[in-house]
Amino acid sequence: MAKHFLVVAEQSEGVLRKVSFEMLGEARRLAGSEGKVEAALLGSGVEPLAEQLAWHGADKVYVADDAALQLYSAEAYTTVLADLVKKIQPDVVFIGATTNGKDLAPRLATRLGVGLASDCTGFSVDGDGKLLITRPIYAGRAIETIKLKSTPQMATLRPNVFPPLEPDTSRKAEVEKIAVNVGPIRAKVVGFLKKEGEEIELTEADIIVSGGRGLGGPEGFEVLRELAKVLKAAVGASRAAVDAGWIDHSHQVGQTGKTVNPKLYIACGISGAAQHLAGMRTSKVIVAINKDPEAPIFKVADYGIVGDLYKIVPLLTKELQEVLRG
Numbered sequence: 001m002a003k004h005f006l007v008v009a010e011q012s013e014g015v016l017r018k019v020s021f022e023m024l025g026e027a028r029r030l031a032g033s034e035g036k037v038e039a040a041l042l043g044s045g046v047e048p049l050a051e052q053l054a055w056h057g058a059d060k061v062y063v064a065d066d067a068a069l070q071l072y073s074a075e076a077y078t079t080v081l082a083d084l085v086k087k088i089q090p091d092v093v094f095i096g097a098t099t100n101g102k103d104l105a106p107r108l109a110t111r112l113g114v115g116l117a118s119d120c121t122g123f124s125v126d127g128d129g130k131l132l133i134t135r136p137i138y139a140g141r142a143i144e145t146i147k148l149k150s151t152p153q154m155a156t157l158r159p160n161v162f163p164p165l166e167p168d169t170s171r172k173a174e175v176e177k178i179a180v181n182v183g184p185i186r187a188k189v190v191g192f193l194k195k196e197g198e199e200i201e202l203t204e205a206d207i208i209v210s211g212g213r214g215l216g217g218p219e220g221f222e223v224l225r226e227l228a229k230v231l232k233a234a235v236g237a238s239r240a241a242v243d244a245g246w247i248d249h250s251h252q253v254g255q256t257g258k259t260v261n262p263k264l265y266i267a268c269g270i271s272g273a274a275q276h277l278a279g280m281r282t283s284k285v286i287v288a289i290n291k292d293p294e295a296p297i298f299k300v301a302d303y304g305i306v307g308d309l310y311k312i313v314p315l316l317t318k319e320l321q322e323v324l325r326g
């Protein structure tokens with residue numbers, strides 16, 4: 001029975017990522033009032049974050065607080081979580097389908113000898129109490145529903161899909177510190193180099209302004225950044241723009257880039273190739289700006305503007321600046 005959930009919270013530099021709250025919200029919804037929603041929190045100096053997990057639905061938080069866990073390490077995190085799962089035996093384990101989560105989840109599933117459903121976008125409880133899991137396949141062209149027979153059922157959840165609960169600061173959770181014994185680590189992360197002035201993380205953004213080959217050059221992204229600034233949006237790109245060297249690969253949306261699910265996706269000078277759509281077609285509202293009325297992007301767009309993006313985007317920026325200021 002899917003009554004006992006373990007949500008692996010994700011934090012970066014002492015800040016919990018939004019997907020942690022989204023997973024708790026979904027676990028809470030599925031577990032109902034009788035079920036148990038627990039969270040695992042790994043890191044160094046992270047114990048104060050446990051209360052936020054309680055506010056968002058956790059009944060209990062297992063805290064693994066150790067210098068060895070300060071930076072994400074696949075080996076160390078897998079060892080700690082495998083020990084925890086064996087000890088508490090949850091029915092379901094949720095991990096974010098983030099860069100770290102996509103690295104961690106398969107390793108943990110293998111260590112536990114269980115199946116894993118990745119990048120999931122929906123759950124329901126079947127008659128036997130097991131979860132029915134919905135996930136896009138074939139680059140988003142089809143949706144499958146599966147049931148994992150092994151226990152715990154493990155899944156990674158696509159960020160920005162599941163609504164978090166409204167935080168209730170009166171909610172408390174039991175906090176249990178767990179012993180950390182990671183053993184010898186063969187591959188050690190010694191540090192992260194952060195990009196200067198990096199904008200909002202693409203996979204967590206509510207709004208994305210994205211550019212493709214139609215920009216004609218790297219200067220086009222400056223025009224998009226103006227619009228992004230007004231909308232507090234992240235900047236995305238097609239592979240053509242990335243391959244041309246106009247913008248870093250970390251901005252690429254699509255099959256070989258990031259999967260995003262914002263409330264609003266504005267595609268500028270992007271034709272809408274299947275591999276690009278694979279990463280953004282589940283966006284809630286899609287706006288396409290393209291000078292070719294036959295561009296395939298218009299087939300998935302909720303709103304289409306046919307025209308030169310260099311005329312339209314500055315106009316949009318100006319109008320929105322005024323509307324949003326007022």
Ligand SMILES: Cc1cc2nc3c(=O)[nH]c(=O)nc-3n(C[C@H](O)[C@H](O)[C@H](O)COP(=O)(O)OP(=O)(O)OC[C@H]3O[C@@H](n4cnc5c(N)ncnc54)[C@H](O)[C@@H]3O)c2cc1C
Pocket residue numbers: 211212213214215237238239240241252253254255256257258268269270271272273274275276279289290291292295307308309310
């Ligand atoms: C295995 C594989 C993986 C791939 N992975 C990805 C991926 O992750 N992400 C991805 O994006 N692609 C991916 N691709 C590439 C994909 O097939 C397309 O080649 C790519 O998405 C095209 O990018 P684009 O739409 O920017 O360029 P184009 O297809 O060249 O489209 C440019 C568009 O801009 C329009 N345009 C031109 N000038 C203007 C203007 N002034 N104003 C308005 N519109 C204008 C044109 O009408 C055209 O529609 C992958 C391909 C393969 C084979």
